[in-house]
Amino acid sequence: MFRRCPGRLAAALCAAAVGVACSAAPAANATLPADVRAFKLKRDACDHFRGEEPTDEARAKFLTDAMRKNCTGTDNALKALRRRYAGNAAVSAALQDYEDQVE
Amino acid sequence: MAALQQSVGDKGVNRSADVRTVQTLLNGHSRWLMFSPLPASGSLGADTLAALRSFQARSVPQAARGLLEPGDATWRALNAVVPDSALSGAAWWVANQARYVNSADVSALEPPFASHVANFIAALRKGGASVHVSATRRSKVRAYLMHYCWEIAHGRVRAEDVPAETGCDIVWDHGDDAASRRAAWQMVRLFKIAFKPSLKSRHIRGLAIDMSITWSGTIKVRDAAGKESSLAPPGNDANTALHKVGASYGVHKLLSDPPHWSDNGH
Numbered sequence: 001m002f003r004r005c006p007g008r009l010a011a012a013l014c015a016a017a018v019g020v021a022c023s024a025a026p027a028a029n030a031t032l033p034a035d036v037r038a039f040k041l042k043r044d045a046c047d048h049f050r051g052e053e054p055t056d057e058a059r060a061k062f063l064t065d066a067m068r069k070n071c072t073g074t075d076n077a078l079k080a081l082r083r084r085y086a087g088n089a090a091v092s093a094a095l096q097d098y099e100d101q102v103e
Numbered sequence: 104m105a106a107l108q109q110s111v112g113d114k115g116v117n118r119s120a121d122v123r124t125v126q127t128l129l130n131g132h133s134r135w136l137m138f139s140p141l142p143a144s145g146s147l148g149a150d151t152l153a154a155l156r157s158f159q160a161r162s163v164p165q166a167a168r169g170l171l172e173p174g175d176a177t178w179r180a181l182n183a184v185v186p187d188s189a190l191s192g193a194a195w196w197v198a199n200q201a202r203y204v205n206s207a208d209v210s211a212l213e214p215p216f217a218s219h220v221a222n223f224i225a226a227l228r229k230g231g232a233s234v235h236v237s238a239t240r241r242s243k244v245r246a247y248l249m250h251y252c253w254e255i256a257h258g259r260v261r262a263e264d265v266p267a268e269t270g271c272d273i274v275w276d277h278g279d280d281a282a283s284r285r286a287a288w289q290m291v292r293l294f295k296i297a298f299k300p301s302l303k304s305r306h307i308r309g310l311a312i313d314m315s316i317t318w319s320g321t322i323k324v325r326d327a328a329g330k331e332s333s334l335a336p337p338g339n340d341a342n343t344a345l346h347k348v349g350a351s352y353g354v355h356k357l358l359s360d361p362p363h364w365s366d367n368g369h
Contacts, residue, residue, distance in 0.1 A: 045359055048369065051304025052360070053205060053245070055237045055313070059362075060295070066360075067298045101259060102299045 046071035112170035119145035192286035213309030219353035230324035241306035249300040255287035311365035326351035
């Protein structure tokens with residue numbers, strides 16, 4: 001899926017990330033491929049919400065919804081990106097600290 | 104029960120075979136006592152003596168420190184199985200949860216972020232806003248428990264390989280993988296975990312706060328430089344003027360999470 005349309009997938013991932021402006025990626029990310037940037041945006045949001053603990057039912061629902069939206073599919077996406085850009089040192093470095101499995 | 108012929112420890116007889124037996128038994132308790140497994144060398148070194156003293160301090164505090172005799176209280180405790188109350192599972196969490204609570208106190212945050220937050224909240228309240236803090240520093244042990252019960256339950260980490268966490272004496276290893284995973288699943292369900300909990304939250308480091316900020320009408324709030332800003336509703340979600348005031352104090356908004364502020368916006 002990534003091989004066929006990385007640009008479209010990147011846009012979809014970007015739009016799916018909760019409340020983060022897609023144009024606000026840090027300068028260090030600007031040279032990364034669009035699909036990698038989109039992945040980082042989504043998984044970074046996922047990682048944030050995985051570090052939160054609910055204090056009431058409403059917060060619990062919000063966090064669960066946010067994790068479903070931002071975490072789902074990122075394990076496979078990370079695996080695919082690492083495989084596709086195995087020879088790209090910049091991408092490998094950008095992805096190396098992400099956890100293999102969060103789902 | 105293993106056999107011990109003579110005393111082992113400080114001023115003990117320390118027969119090689121006896122020392123080896125004690126080292127092997129101590130290693131069975133290494134996880135909850137949080138020491139590295141001892142080589143079963145039969146030679147009494149500083150590490151073995153320290154492990155023995157640690158075991159006595161936790162299990163038989165009435166016993167003389169650093170020495171055990173055949174049949175004494177230390178020897179009996181050393182041969183005892185890990186008590187059920189130390190084993191992971193829903194019952195463990197119910198019994199121990201009071202030890203690992205998250206904080207909603209601003210003073211629990213890490214300096215200087217704590218004073219940055221306190222100053223920001225004071226300015227908001229002085230301007231007429233109502234501030235409700237729901238979370239500040241998160242218990243590191245609590246995050247550890249949630250993270251590893253998930254990992255064990257899903258078979259990604261074996262119970263015996265879970266690293267020890269300072270201040271937490273849970274025993275993840277029930278003696279067989281299936282029992283360890285069942286107990287871990289009990290905790291996953293109790294915590295209502297849907298995705299693997301992170302160990303890297305800024306709340307754990309005391310660098311994030313969750314709070315709701317509300318007011319009615321337009322209020323005036325001073326930033327860290329003393330400059331007054333007019334703030335119109337709404338509160339957290341899209342109020343860039345509010346976010347700028349927070350940033351002037353070193354308290355930065357994460358846009359994707361309505362109540363979340365931190366030292367760097369993450």
